Amino acid sequence: MSEAARTDDRPAADVLATPVQYLRGVGPQRAELLERLGLRTARDVLFYFPRDYQDLSDLNTIDDLAENVLLRVRAEVLEVESRRGRNGRTVLGLLLKVGPATVNAVWFNQPFLRDRFAVGQQLLLIGKARFRGGVWQFSHPSTSIIEAEPDEDLPNMLPVYSLTEGLAQGHLRRIVRAAVELCLPVLEEVFPPLYLEQHALLPLQQALPQIHFPHDRDQLATARRRFVYQELFILQLALATRRRRQHDQSQAPPLETSAKIDARIRRLFPFELTEGQNQAIREICADLALPLPMNRLLQGDVGSGKTIVAMYAILLAIAHGYQAALMAPTEILARQHAATLGKLLSHSQVRWKLLTGGLPASQREAIRAGLRSGELDAVIGTHAMLHNDVEFSRLGVVVIDEQHKFGVRQREILRRAGVDPHYLVMTATPIPRSLAMTLFGDLEVTTLRDAPPGRQTVRTYLATAEQREKWWDFFRRKLRTGRQGYVIAPLVDAEQTVTSFDDDAEAPPAAAEQLFEALAHGPLSEFRVGLVHGRMSGAEKQAAMEKFRSGQTQVLVATTVIEVGVDVPNATLMTIEDGHCFGLSQLHQLRGRITRGTHPGYCCVFAEIKNDAARERLEALVNTTDGFALAEIDFKLRGPGDLLGTQQHGLPPLRIADLHEDGAILEEARQDAREMIAQDPGLAAPDHQRLRRQMLSRYGSVLELGDVG
Ligand code: ADP
Ligand code: MG
Numbered sequence: 164m165s166e167a168a169r170t171d172d173r174p175a176a177d178v179l180a181t182p183v184q185y186l187r188g189v190g191p192q193r194a195e196l197l198e199r200l201g202l203r204t205a206r207d208v209l210f211y212f213p214r215d216y217q218d219l220s221d222l223n224t225i226d227d228l229a230e231n232v233l234l235r236v237r238a239e240v241l242e243v244e245s246r247r248g249r250n251g252r253t254v255l256g257l258l259l260k261v262g263p264a265t266v267n268a269v270w271f272n273q274p275f276l277r278d279r280f281a282v283g284q285q286l287l288l289i290g291k292a293r294f295r296g297g298v299w300q301f302s303h304p305s306t307s308i309i310e311a312e313p314d315e316d317l318p319n320m321l322p323v324y325s326l327t328e329g330l331a332q333g334h335l336r337r338i339v340r341a342a343v344e345l346c347l348p349v350l351e352e353v354f355p356p357l358y359l360e361q362h363a364l365l366p367l368q369q370a371l372p373q374i375h376f377p378h379d380r381d382q383l384a385t386a387r388r389r390f391v392y393q394e395l396f397i398l399q400l401a402l403a404t405r406r407r408r409q410h411d412q413s414q415a416p417p418l419e420t421s422a423k424i425d426a427r428i429r430r431l432f433p434f435e436l437t438e439g440q441n442q443a444i445r446e447i448c449a450d451l452a453l454p455l456p457m458n459r460l461l462q463g464d465v466g467s468g469k470t471i472v473a474m475y476a477i478l479l480a481i482a483h484g485y486q487a488a489l490m491a492p493t494e495i496l497a498r499q500h501a502a503t504l505g506k507l508l509s510h511s512q513v514r515w516k517l518l519t520g521g522l523p524a525s526q527r528e529a530i531r532a533g534l535r536s537g538e539l540d541a542v543i544g545t546h547a548m549l550h551n552d553v554e555f556s557r558l559g560v561v562v563i564d565e566q567h568k569f570g571v572r573q574r575e576i577l578r579r580a581g582v583d584p585h586y587l588v589m590t591a592t593p594i595p596r597s598l599a600m601t602l603f604g605d606l607e608v609t610t611l612r613d614a615p616p617g618r619q620t621v622r623t624y625l626a627t628a629e630q631r632e633k634w635w636d637f638f639r640r641k642l643r644t645g646r647q648g649y650v651i652a653p654l655v656d657a658e659q660t661v662t663s664f665d666d667d668a669e670a671p672p673a674a675a676e677q678l679f680e681a682l683a684h685g686p687l688s689e690f691r692v693g694l695v696h697g698r699m700s701g702a703e704k705q706a707a708m709e710k711f712r713s714g715q716t717q718v719l720v721a722t723t724v725i726e727v728g729v730d731v732p733n734a735t736l737m738t739i740e741d742g743h744c745f746g747l748s749q750l751h752q753l754r755g756r757i758t759r760g761t762h763p764g765y766c767c768v769f770a771e772i773k774n775d776a777a778r779e780r781l782e783a784l785v786n787t788t789d790g791f792a793l794a795e796i797d798f799k800l801r802g803p804g805d806l807l808g809t810q811q812h813g814l815p816p817l818r819i820a821d822l823h824e825d826g827a828i829l830e831e832a833r834q835d836a837r838e839m840i841a842q843d844p845g846l847a848a849p850d851h852q853r854l855r856r857q858m859l860s861r862y863g864s865v866l867e868l869g870d871v872g
Contacts, residue, residue: 463611465755485559648736
C-alpha cells in the first residue's frame with residue numbers, strides 16, 4: 164500500500180522530487196507503469212500534460228431527444244450484443260441507460276467495435292437518434308469512454324492522457340490530481356509577478372491545475388497559453404543568449420558600401436534589379452557594414468533571383484580586398500554559379516576559380532595555395548570541397564546556396580581564429596516563419612517575395628495512368644516546336660529502395676534508368692533523350708547536363724539531382740512519375756525548373772493517390788504556385804521534421820507548443836526574449852534567476868551557452 168506523501172516543512176525541491184510510488188493511489192506496481200511513461204517523480208507527473216480533453220459540457224438529457232438533431236448524451240452500458248444478421252452482416256447493439264430511460268445504439272458491419280464496450284461503462288455518445296418501435300435508437304454514433312463511476316458528478320472537461328497498458332485513464336487522472344494537490348503549495352513561479360501581469364500570463368499556481376482539470380475551453384486556453392509561452396520564451400531566451408555571446412566573441416571585417424562601389428558592382432549586372440532584390444541588398448549591406456559577422460538567411464521562391472543578390476555580397480567583399488566563397492550543394496549547381504560569375508566578371512580583374520572534385524589533384528592544390536596566399540579573390544565549390552581544409556588569407560563573405568538543412572549549430576565552418584567571415588545562407592525551400600524563428604532563431608531572415616519580370620507561369624496537372632497517352636501526345640507536340648522537357652523518377656534504378664511519402668502505395672516507384680530505356684524506345688523514340696542521376700560520376704553528370712543545356716538532347720530523364728537551381732530556360736515540359744513519393748516542397752522545386760524562359764511551363768504529375776493526405780498535398784500543388792503557401796501546407800500535413808530534417812538541429816523536442824498553431828505566441832515570446840536579453844544579457848537580475856536556471860538546464864549544453872552570467 165502506498166503512503167501519502169506530506170509536504171509539511173519539506174523544501175520545495177524535495178516535494179517535487181517525491182518518487183511517484185509515494186503519491187496517493189500509486190504504490191510499487193503502478194509506479195512501474197508510470198515509469199514506462201517516463202514518470203518518476205511528482206514533478207514529472209505535474210508536467211505530464213493531457214494529450215486531449217473530453218468535453219462534457221452542454222450534454223443533452225432524455226427530454227431533448229428528437230429525430231435528426233445531433234445529440235450528446237452521457238450513457239451507461241447495460242448490455243452488449245453482437246450477432247450476425249441476414250446476408251452475413253454483423254450487427255452490434257448496445258442497451259444504454261440515459262438518465263432514467265433506456266436507449267439503443269447500433270452499428271452494422273463493424274465487428275471490431277465489439278471489444279471496445281463492456282457492461283457498466285460510461286460513454287459520451289454523439290450522434291442522431293430515431294424513434295423506432297417504441298425506443299430511441301442511435302445508429303453509428305461516435306463514442307468515447309468516460310472513466311468514471313456510474314453516478315459520479317463530472318466536470319465539463321475531462322483530461323485525456325497518453326497511457327500505457329495496464330494503466331486506465333481514470334487511474335492516471337487520480338494520480339495527477341494527487342500530485343497537483345501535493346505540490347501546488349510549493350510550486351515556484353519562474354516569471355516575476357509584474358511580468359505575468361504585463362504579458363497576460365496565468366500564474367503557475369493557477370495554470371497547472373487548470374491545464375489538467377479545466378472547467379471549460381476558455382480556462383483551458385488561458386492555461387495552455389501560459390505553458391506554451393513559457394516553453395517558447397525559454398527557447399528564445401537561449402537563442403538570444405547564444406546570439407549575444409557569438410556577437411561578443413566574434414568580429415568580422417566591416418564592409419561598407421559607398422555610392423561608388425555600388426555603382427561599380429551594379430554596372431556588371433545585365434538587368435535592373437527587382438524591388439525585392441534591392442531591399443534584400445539593403446538589408447545585407449547594413450549587416451556587412453558592421454564589425455560583427457552577418458548571419459542571414461535569404462529565402463525566396465524558385466526563380467526569385469537570389470543568385471544576383473549573393474553576387475552583390477561577394478563583389479562587395481572583393482571590392483574591400485577580402486575573399487569570398489560560394490558553396491553549392493551539388494557540382495551541377497557549382498558549375499552553374501561559376502558560369503554566372505564568369506559572365507558578370509568577363510571584363511574585370513577579379514581572380515576566381517571553380518573548385519570541384521573532378522579537378523586533377525595538382526590543380527586543386529594550386530587553387531588551395533591561391534586562396535591561402537590571397538592570390539585568389541573568390542572560389543566557387545561544393546560544400547564538400549570547401550569543407551575540406553581550405554584556408555583563406557582574408558575571407559570576408561561566405562555564401563551557402565540551397566542549404567535548408569541548416570540548424571543553429573551547423574554554421575561553424577570556415578572559422579578562423581580571431582576574425583569570422585559574414586555568412587549568407589540561401590534557400591528556395593521557404594521556411595515557415597515559425598520554424599525560421601525557432602530552428603533559425605539566431606539567423607536574420609530576408610525574404611524575396613517578388614520575381615524578376617517576365618517570370619513564366621507553370622500549369623500543373625494531376626493525372627492518372629489513363630491520361631498517359633494524351634499527355635505524351637502533348638509532350639511530343641511541344642518538343643516538335645523546339646521546347647525541351649524533363650521526366651522525373653523517384654529512383655535511380657529498379658533495385659533501389661525509397662521511403663515513400665505515401666505508405667499505402669503498392670507498386671514500386673519508377674526508376675530513371677528503366678524509364679529512360681522505355682521512353683527512348685517508346686513514346687519518345689523520335690527524340691534525343693538523355694539521362695542524369697546521382698549515381699553517375701561528376702563528369703558524367705556534367706556531360707549529360709551540358710548536352711541538355713546546349714539542346715543536343717531534347718529530353719532529360721532525371722532523378723531529383725536536378726531539384727535545385729538547374730537553369731535551362733528552353734525546358735518548359737516536365738513529367739513527374741510517382742508524385743506521391745516526393746514531398747510537396749520538393750515537387751515545387753522540381754516544377755521550378757520549367758519556368759525559367761520565355762515560354763510557359765507545363766508540368767504533369769502522375770501519382771497513385773491512396774489517401775486523403777496524399778490527395779490534399781497533390782491538389783495543393785496544382786492549385787497554388789506560391790512556394791511559401793506550399794511550404795506551410797507541407798509543414799501542416801507532415802510536421803516540421805520532414806521539411807527541414809529537424810532531427811539534425813539537435814534541439815530537444817517541444818513538449819506543449821505546436822509550431823504551426825502557436826505561431827502568434829512564438830512571435831510574442833521571441834520579441835520579449837530579445838528585449839529581456841538586451842536589458843539583462845546574462846540574466847543576472849535576481850528576478851531572472853529562475854528563468855536563467857530553466858534556460859541552462861534545457862538548452863545550456865546543446866546550445867553551448869557555457870557559463871552565462
Ligand atoms: P533562384 O532564386 O531560384 O536562385 P536565380 O538567381 O537563379 O533564382 O534567378 C533566376 C533567373 O532569373 C536567372 O536566369 C536570372 O538570370 C534571372 N534574373 C534574376 N534577377 C533578375 C532581374 N532582376 N531581372 C531579370 N532577370 C533576372
Ligand atoms: Mg538558386
